[in-house]
Amino acid sequence: MLVGGTSRGLFLSQLEAPPPGAMFVGGTSRYFLLKRVYLQPSLGRHVCEGRVALKPPLGRHLCRGRPQQARPPVPGGRWGLAPAASRELLRPPRRGAGSMAAPGPGPRRLVAAVQLTATDDAERNAAACERLVREAAARGAGLVCLPEAFAALGPPGQPGPAEPLRGALVRRCARLARACRVWLSLGGFRELRPGHGHGHSDSAGRAYNCHLLIGPDGSMAAAYRKIHLFDVELAGRVSLQESSYTHPGSDIAPPVSTSVGKVGLAICYDLRFPEISLALAREGAEILTFPSAFTETTGPAHWEVLLRARAIETQCYVVAAAQTGKHNEHRSSYGHTMVVDPWGRVIAQCQEGPGLCYAEIDLPYLHRLRQEMPLWAHRRPELYGSVGILKKAPLLHEAVETEADPCQPGDSTEEKQEEPPPITS
Structure with missing residues (x-):
């Protein structure tokens, strides 16, 4: 297989034809925007931008696109990764813990x-x-x-x-x-x-x-x-x-x-x-x-x-x-x-x-x-010595006056669906 780009932590750019049993996934992983690549399981951990062909059981938790094949998450692997893949995550393990717990409930940030x-x-x-x-x-x-x-x-x-x-x-x-x-x-x-x-x-x-x-x-x-x-x-x-x-x-x-x-x-x-x-x-x-x-x-x-x-x-x-x-x-x-x-x-x-x-x-x-x-x-x-803000700019929290604004909070008119004007200087 030929890999264009880098692997862990940055990019996987292009690979040769997908390996047998690969599945096609268009979307983003927990952290990365995925690019059109074909990955073996050993490479499917840190990727960016476009579409990916991942060999099951990789490629879970995607934000865009639909996998053409899907399997339930693998027990014991975070984000649906197999245990071997889940050992190498983007975060350091907690002291005294074998793996990190999944984020708790709350708003998505x-x-x-x-x-x-x-x-x-x-x-x-x-x-x-x-x-x-x-x-x-x-x-x-x-x-x-x-x-x-x-x-x-x-x-x-x-x-x-x-x-x-x-x-x-x-x-x-x-x-x-x-x-x-x-x-x-x-x-x-x-x-x-x-x-x-x-x-x-x-x-x-x-x-x-x-x-x-x-x-x-x-x-x-x-x-x-x-x-x-x-x-x-x-x-x-x-x-x-x-x-x-x-x-x-x-x-x-x-x-x-x-x-x-x-x-x-x-x-x-x-x-x-x-x-x-x-x-x-x-x-x-x-x-x-x-x-x-x-x-x-x-x-x-x-x-x-x-x-x-x-x-x-x-x-x-x-x-x-x-x-x-x-x-x-x-x-x-x-x-x-x-x-x-x-x-x-x-x-x-x-x-x-x-x-x-x-x-x-x-x-x-x-x-x-x-x-x-x-x-x-x-x-x-x-x-x-210590470093701190000696002179602070005031927080604004000021409304911006906009003429004929169709998107005022609480506005239930049909005009609410109109497009805002483009950004121009």
């Missing part, structure tokens, strides 16, 4: 991370965002995360127009979140600084890079303005001066309680500064979000290792929606949108091109891990 190839064409970006948000909502995601620069990504030095926090872009995103009943993370857009005219920024041409979290009722829950700006010169490879068109933020947004957990907001280059992650974790964050547009130079070397490090040291889930591919003649992004669990394991990841990956947030597991390895209790701040 599914997050979706979007991978996008944005350009300077706002309408094209809008259509791609709306399609992916609706797809994620249809599959039961409670939180959908868009990447940095989701609304527009132009050539270096041409960042595009900015608009107020309550401008057309946010109003339309709020309508989409309300229509889909999801928490929607707008991973980074150019926010007009207060006191400056629409479509422009300050006298130096700078605007905020704003990460906004919108609730399922369409309200603005929190806004974070990027505090670490990417001013980097790597000779012959990367030359970006984000500070030439972005004004740095001056505070950190406290974590927000959502249907999937307490969410902390950051953006891209913030990933390299562990202090912000630790500060958010200290405030109670359970999920850290890093919407990004990593370069093709820095991504292969640093992207995954940084995400896993932030997850391990904070004992949080890390959700990183990313830009991918060629945006224009002068700019390309690394992609590899992923979700990392508090143990530092990649539990979902996108392949090439625009798309989605999904992961289920297991908060009992997270808190059990923190109890078994109490990092915060073991810290020695008297020796090296």
Whole structure:
């Protein structure tokens, strides 16, 4: 058999013809979006995106599609896996226990991370965002995360127009979140600084890079303005001066309680500064979000290792929606949108091109891990100080005014079924 890609924890891309007795399954496993692959049982543990042909008894607990063959779950194997397969799970075993118990009853906490190839064409970006948000909502995601620069990504030095926090872009995103009943993370857009005219920024041409979290009722829950700006010169490879068109933020947004957990907001280059992650974790964050547009130079070397490090040291889930591919003649992004669990394991990841990956947030597991390895209790701040949020951005919880909104809560008219307008900047 020929395997294209990698195996455990990341991708299985393509294999030769399916083995005898394989069954075809289209859908997602507990953590992964599955790609069209044929797997032997020994390979059927950690896969991503599309369709899979799994040899029974693998391939249970799927979120999409129907198996052409089905068998009851195998006794003694978690998620319907045979005992041999269930010994190697994506989570560390509990001390003193031979296997981990299945999650208890409660609301399903599914997050979706979007991978996008944005350009300077706002309408094209809008259509791609709306399609992916609706797809994620249809599959039961409670939180959908868009990447940095989701609304527009132009050539270096041409960042595009900015608009107020309550401008057309946010109003339309709020309508989409309300229509889909999801928490929607707008991973980074150019926010007009207060006191400056629409479509422009300050006298130096700078605007905020704003990460906004919108609730399922369409309200603005929190806004974070990027505090670490990417001013980097790597000779012959990367030359970006984000500070030439972005004004740095001056505070950190406290974590927000959502249907999937307490969410902390950051953006891209913030990933390299562990202090912000630790500060958010200290405030109670359970999920850290890093919407990004990593370069093709820095991504292969640093992207995954940084995400896993932030997850391990904070004992949080890390959700990183990313830009991918060629945006224009002068700019390309690394992609590899992923979700990392508090143990530092990649539990979902996108392949090439625009798309989605999904992961289920297991908060009992997270808190059990923190109890078994109490990092915060073991810290020695008297020796090296402590990290915390010194200046907090106020939580918003403000409704976004939308004209002719057909999706107000409690509205029973036929207009409720109308489509919200596309996201445009």
